[in-house]
Amino acid sequence: LNEFELIERFFTRAPRSASVRLGVGDDAALLAAAPGCEVVAAVDMLVGGRHFLVDTDPERLGHKALAVNLSDMAAMGATPRWALLALALPESDPAWLAAFARGFHALADAHGVDLVGGDTTRGPWNLCVTILGEVPAGAALTRGGARPGDDIYVSGALGDAALGVAALTGRVRLDDGAMAAACARLERPAPRVALGEALRGVASAAIDVSDGLVGDLGHVLERSRVGATVDLAAVPRSAALAGMLVGDARSLALDCVLAGGDDYELCFTAPPDAAARVGAIAARLALPLTPIGTITDADSGLIVHDEGGAPLAALPRAYDHFARGAT
Ligand code: ADP
Ligand code: MG
Numbered sequence: 001l002n003e004f005e006l007i008e009r010f011f012t013r014a015p016r017s018a019s020v021r022l023g024v025g026d027d028a029a030l031l032a033a034a035p036g037c038e039v040v041a042a043v044d045m046l047v048g049g050r051h052f053l054v055d056t057d058p059e060r061l062g063h064k065a066l067a068v069n070l071s072d073m074a075a076m077g078a079t080p081r082w083a084l085l086a087l088a089l090p091e092s093d094p095a096w097l098a099a100f101a102r103g104f105h106a107l108a109d110a111h112g113v114d115l116v117g118g119d120t121t122r123g124p125w126n127l128c129v130t131i132l133g134e135v136p137a138g139a140a141l142t143r144g145g146a147r148p149g150d151d152i153y154v155s156g157a158l159g160d161a162a163l164g165v166a167a168l169t170g171r172v173r174l175d176d177g178a179m180a181a182a183c184a185r186l187e188r189p190a191p192r193v194a195l196g197e198a199l200r201g202v203a204s205a206a207i208d209v210s211d212g213l214v215g216d217l218g219h220v221l222e223r224s225r226v227g228a229t230v231d232l233a234a235v236p237r238s239a240a241l242a243g244m245l246v247g248d249a250r251s252l253a254l255d256c257v258l259a260g261g262d263d264y265e266l267c268f269t270a271p272p273d274a275a276a277r278v279g280a281i282a283a284r285l286a287l288p289l290t291p292i293g294t295i296t297d298a299d300s301g302l303i304v305h306d307e308g309g310a311p312l313a314a315l316p317r318a319y320d321h322f323a324r325g326a327t
Pocket of ligand 1 (some may be wrong): 084085086115
């Protein structure tokens with residue numbers, strides 16, 4: 001299969017949206033943004049051996065490569081519209097490509113996203129998706145709007161994706177049900193796009209939890225120049241992690257809940273008078289939105305209280321690709 005056959009067979013489809021004036025096949029795509037909207041752009045890449053194991057199910061990889069980008073749109077309160085896909089592959093394996101494309105297109109269809117271009121080259125595994133979306137001008141959610149007194153919420157539950165990694169690498173043993181649930185979270189994250197859209201005009205700040213709660217909430221605090229207190233007991237976690245937190249594996253469970261990446265839930269802040277609206281959104285989307293703490297003044301930094309109300313002495317750190325000692 002040569003490069004152009006491959007693009008034609010797996011990545012060229014009739015655009016769903018009339019906003020795509022020109023899609024795959026020309027030198028660049030031509031897109032028409034809706035009047036009154038701002039264009040929101042983000043890119044995220046998955047590197048083989050670093051973000052995924054090269055023998056991962058390709059259909060799940062297709063899903064995940066797009067999902068992590070949709071999650072960035074969700075965190076901005078944006079509606080994802082168009083994607084570009086840059087692939088480096090060691091070889092052109094039609095079975096692998098067909099499965100990858102199936103996973104990618106299924107998620108794209110579920111969110112009304114058109115694949116409008118990309119690049120395909122031979123090279124070490126690299127799956128890079130650029131996502132473009134729209135938001136009514138001025139309505140985007142950013143990391144910079146949290147104010148002292150705001151409540152801090154997270155969607156869904158945190159830590160299961162990291163628990164899946166711990167189980168796959170032999171650091172913990174899970175029963176079959178917990179293993180399946182953790183791996184599903186890891187490999188098939190559900191980006192919270194509808195939540196992001198619903199939070200326009202409600203949330204004061206938002207971020208997606210891709211690197212762990214402590215690190216990602218830390219970005220909000222820094223951008224908003226505020227501090228926060230978080231109540232560990234309130235942080236939503238699966239039954240498997242709840243069990244581990246009261247046993248021998250507490251330290252691993254704490255790492256998963258507070259610093260586990262890859263969950264792709266949203267962490268957002270909202271003033272106390274928005275609590276009823278947040279509750280209504282949770283009910284409408286059938287998605288738990290749990291208050292976990294409060295924004296404070298900058299001087300206090302980030303304090304996480306344990307189940308007994310005492311501040312945790314050391315907070316687990318988020319992963320940093322270029323931290324000293326990281327490889
Ligand atoms: P160029 O030489 O201008 O970079 P290419 O030959 O790389 O163009 O690509 C031809 C067309 O196919 C372009 O429209 C490009 O956007 C699209 N394309 C290439 N790879 C992919 C891909 N993996 N997914 C979607 N579209 C792709
Ligand atoms: Mg090219």
